[in-house]
Amino acid sequence: MMWWIKTILTLGLLFLSILAIIYYMPDNYQFCPYNYGPQGISDLYSSFHNTTSSVTLLIIVGKNIENFSWILNYVSNGNTLIIAGNYTLVNSLLSSLGVKMILEADVITCYQYYINGEFTLINFSGITLVFPFPHAIVGGIPIVKTSKGQSLVSYLSIGKGRIILFSTPYIFINKYYKTFNNSEFIHELIGKQNLRLLLTQGFTSLGKSKEALSEFLNSLTSLRLDELFTCYMRCY
Template sequence: MKLVPLILIILILSVSILYLVPDNNQFSPYNKGPLGLSILFSIVHNISNSNTVLLLVFYPNLKQLSSLNILGFLEEGKTVVIAGNYTLLNTVFKKFNLPIIFGNIIITSNTHYYMDTDYLLFSYKNWTLLFPYPHPIIGGNPMIKFSNQVLVSCLKVSNGKLIVISSPYIFINKFITAFDNEEFIASILGDNSTIIIVYHNTEFDYVKGIISKL
């Protein structure tokens, strides 16, 4: 009987240590490094039944991609905000017969961020925004344009609205707080959103997710 408390203590310590171990997986909600999404999840309250759905597609996870219910969200009258790898998203758009597509070029300008020509720094309303590696959006109604190239586009689908963003990297820790990116993201997502991330999630991420809900 004396072993039971000891085993329980060891189990609690093991779980605590596992939770505190840094997650270095790219685009993981638990990764606090530059390529993680931990800041996004601290800014936006992730709830299961929000009127706004953020979908970020970074990795060809076939199981996750096949289970996406974008049209279902739109039929329910939700706003779906989507960004990600442009080739993967073009496949998703084609699958759901959505009249929108990404171009394969990267939008650049003479205004660079730290001399990186693939980081687009521009003004929108009262904000200064930084979009790394943005691909032009073809289709929908332009919300934000730069030099006749569309950076953010909106499309009414069924009862809902689809918002497509040209750079998924504005959501990662490295860029989400750059300039006015955070304010721009908050204006689209609000305080509460349903956040879906398609990335190379590992067993470690699954365990982290379970522990975080305890």
């Protein structure tokens, strides 16, 4: 009965089962691309191909970016850098770069119309946007503003490119990413399917394992697992 084929197929299926368990194991770390709960960014991550791109989203949480020497060259050469994060860390980075934009310390409490203490609803070009815990942006050219003129998204042109600053990083987490028209706005702002995602807190160990596993599984797309399973069953 070709016992060695059965052994290989059994081990192969066992290996794939272990990989599947790791891949679908939840990661509850905030802003983790493999956290499928409300605090993760799996919806954003799955909406774009995380690869080298002319658009980079830099989310600064936990710690600041250690090497920022590439940023001005990247933007000046015609690329777009979107920045969001902890306001003190973001302000420190922008100051180091000499970029004339900052986030105010206080969270905006003057809403266009009030829902609750968590977020602000804004009418923008016929759509509704949700900005949770936003800090007003000082400097730059406003893209989205409150009725009192406080900027929630602004940009500055640098060379051939631009830096776009968001007033809050929470607009990208699962809880708010698909709320009202947020994802539509983000997609329109990015304007393409490729997005390079940078997290200053890095991936968790589980997240790194999932990232490596995702790349491995993508390399197996040409493998017909249904035929492998059929072959396995015929050997018994």
